Amino acid sequence: MIDAISFTNGTLRYLDQRFLPLQENYVETRSHSEAIDAIKTLAVRGAPLIGVAAGYTVILGLQSYNGTKEEFPAYFDNLIADVEASRPTAVNLFFATARMKEVYDRHFEQDSLDTLFNRMRDTATGIHDDEIANCDAMARHGVELIRRDLSDSLAKRKLTVLTHCNTGTLATGGSGTALGVIKHAWKEGLIEKVITAESRPLLQGLRLTAWELEQENIPFYSISDSSSAFLMQKGMIDFGIVGADRIAANGDTANKIGTCAHAISAHYHKIPFYIAAPVSTIDITIRNGDEIPIEERNADELRTIFGTQVATPTTPVINYAFDVTPNRFIRGIVTDKKAVVGDYDQQLKQLID
CATH class of the missing domain: 1.20.120.420 (translation initiation factor eif-2b, domain 1)
Incomplete structure (x- = not known):
């Protein structure tokens, strides 16, 4: 364990x-x-x-x-x-x-x-x-949403899910947020395999999520972050689910850099894209994603990979740790209280209240 x-x-x-x-x-x-x-x-x-x-x-x-x-x-x-x-x-x-x-x-x-x-x-x-309790609740609510929202696909086959960064035990101390939902869905027989994006520059998806999935004996493939749109185009991904570091009052969501690109691609290909996060991640004092403070980290995280220099030390770098996914690209938000779909302004506020 x-x-x-x-x-x-x-x-x-x-x-x-x-x-x-x-x-x-x-x-x-x-x-x-x-x-x-x-x-x-x-x-x-x-x-x-x-x-x-x-x-x-x-x-x-x-x-x-x-x-x-x-x-x-x-x-x-x-x-x-x-x-x-x-x-x-x-x-x-x-x-x-x-x-x-x-x-x-x-x-x-x-x-x-x-x-x-x-x-x-x-x-x-x-x-x-x-x-720990929040993770267990999110897993149940997430599986309920998947069963309801993807019932037509589930009637034909098990599903392939895309995730990004790491949202499992290593990120929560419990079973996980998005990865906790995935683990529960796997046990329920809803998922065939997981596609985990590498999550540059620190490779949390490739290093951590892949490792957790191996511990759980859940089939998966790791991909480069830039591959997800092509896999969606080929019909190789049925839905996506990721975590969140902060959710604004309107449902705009900050998560590991690269998340927004997956969400936009999923929206274009008409693939559901979900967020899973505890209610504590919702910040109703922030009206929308423009107000979320985004951390910019040391340039050497991008110029090096595990201490090995892959660019010159003088290479100019923009290294934001997170991006913001606008709410229009998010099909639903799974929390420890319940899963909400659409009209996030009112529903998220009610969850806090």
Whole structure:
């Protein structure tokens, strides 16, 4: 069983995903600075798992505090700010820190620091437990949507699904978002095979999703990101499903760079394209995709592949980590509460309420 992240006796343990699938390196740390660095460097990645890691990182920071209660508010504010600065696009991170801040706001005045820290530790564990339960719920709702939306195709054959980046256990700590739906659909006999796009520049689809599918014995093919339109043209893909790092109030969705191209191709070829993400990924304070902050990462991620230089060090690079898929290209959004189709503005708001 894949153990992407755990927290035991004050120690955070995580699988360093930068070295998969060739090496399975587990790291243990009691340092919140090291945990923040793990989020920044994508040793820990995937929107829901980043949220889980953020909660545990706050706890690591609390464990190292040795000041007075009067000095604690300033320390806590700086700790939260450092955690939130690690990855600006993944809203789950901010959802996790918001839950920790809520505990602080409600209990700081009357609690001792020890009692407050215990409350926050329980909250961080609760965030992890919630993500596991969310994945199970998404898998059920996603399979229900596939059965309903693709009933004509399912009457004739099992389906081939396209996915992008990694949205499984390695991204969530549970069974996964989009990949969790795929795993459940495979067990239900709905899927014949998976097409996983490589997901340049860090190859999460080729390295991580392929590895997870091998662990589950699910048939798959890996492809270059630019191949999906041609496979759709040839009738080799029946539908697509991916995860999300942030969903705006109108359903515009930020996900790993390359997602929008798949979605546009699917729309052109009249192939359903779905998003699977927990409700915590929905940010109704953002009206549309134009307002989603998009992280631009170091140019060397594109100029090198696992430390090997493939372009000159002076090659100018644009390296956005995410793109935004407009809602008109999204057939449905699967959440842990239910799957919604069309008129996202009202339905997403109702899910939050």
